[in-house]
Amino acid sequence: MSQQYDRAVQTVLDFLVEQGFTQTPCATFRQASRELNRYLQAESLEYSPSVAQAWLEALKPGLPKWKFVSFRRSLALVDNAARKGFVTNGVFSYDRRVVKRRAPECFRRLLDAYLERRRQSGNQPSTLHMDRNACMRFLLFLQSQKITDVACITPEIVKEYQAQGDHRTTEGKNAYIYRVRGFVRFLATKKLVPETLELAFATDKASRVSIVTTLSKEQVNSIEAFAKRSCSPSELRSAAITMLALRMGLRCVDICNLCLSDISWTSKTISFVQQKTGEPLTLPFPVEVGNLLAGYILEARPKCDEPNVFITLKHPYTRLKRARCYSSSLSVLGRKTTPEDVRGLHVIRRTFASNLL
Secondary structure, three states: OOHHHHHHHHHHHHHHHHOOOOHHHHHHHHHHHHHHHHHHHHHOOOOOHHHHHHHHHHHHHHOOHHHHHHHHHHHHHHHHHHHHOOOOOOOOOOOOOOOOOOOOHHHHHHHHHHHHHHHHOOOOHHHHHHHHHHHHHHHHHHHHOOOOOHHHOOHHHHHHHHHOOOOOOHHHHHHHHHHHHHHHHHHHHOOOOOHHHHHHOOOOOOOOOOOOOOOOHHHHHHHHHHHHHOOOHHHHHHHHHHHHHHHHOOOHHHHHHOEHHHEEOOOOEEEEEOOOOOOEEEEEOOHHHHHHHHHHHHHOOOOOOOOEOOEOOOOOOOEOOHHHHHHHHHHHHOOOOOOOOOOOHHHHHHHHHHHHO
């Protein structure tokens, strides 16, 4: 086994631990690197990205999709560490043959105007990215039908577009149709297509209505008991994070983005701009939450220049990631014992909203 591979694997493991990744991704990475190690030893091969890729492709037919994706990510991390000597926390491109598609020239101005309106409405980059992809599919289909003017779009063309969709799931197809419908609605406001054209887009099934899942009274009591007995740095951090969701209804992403400057101790309020909506929000915090925040900041939070309230407890100190916030709810409520058990800050936030009713 090459020393280069051993060093790269250890570099990635150190990175995963430092960044506070949960047990599952760490265990999956260890499994992938261990099995590749066995293969290299059995075949008397030296490590190289091409050898690792060939090994993974041979395994692909027998792997569940989630495991294949996890193994692929693991190999990309090893390759990154082997080439650079450290791990860059970036996005990997797994298929070099992919070519970025551009909207046809005849529709590009309209698509750019629609996306700009969506951006000005406060939509996040991830939402705009999906809007672009969905509209791009539709516009490329129009181009394949020799249509160069949106005024030529008819209900029959819309139905033909829906019939040729290649989505893996009904939910995915509906999500794309929803975004294309929004684009057509935008065209109607510009008087370029009839206002009724959007009615030609149909979803494959009606939206489902379900009863909201919330925490039981016993689970709420266990959170309160955990907050009272917490003493270690990780426990104090988990208690503060969980109570922000339970008592104030903050989203996980807003808890991660919360900065020390957002807390006003004199007015007992927390002010921040919501990531999802872009809207500013100021909320009074209960005494219970204030005490937990003060206890965490004064007794557990590392002294550093990081502006965020919730940071990693080990150097290098960085903003806490959402996966780590989820693990905070596991440390408070414990791991699932049955499939019906619920965990995570989202269900805690729903409990807060239900209690308001």
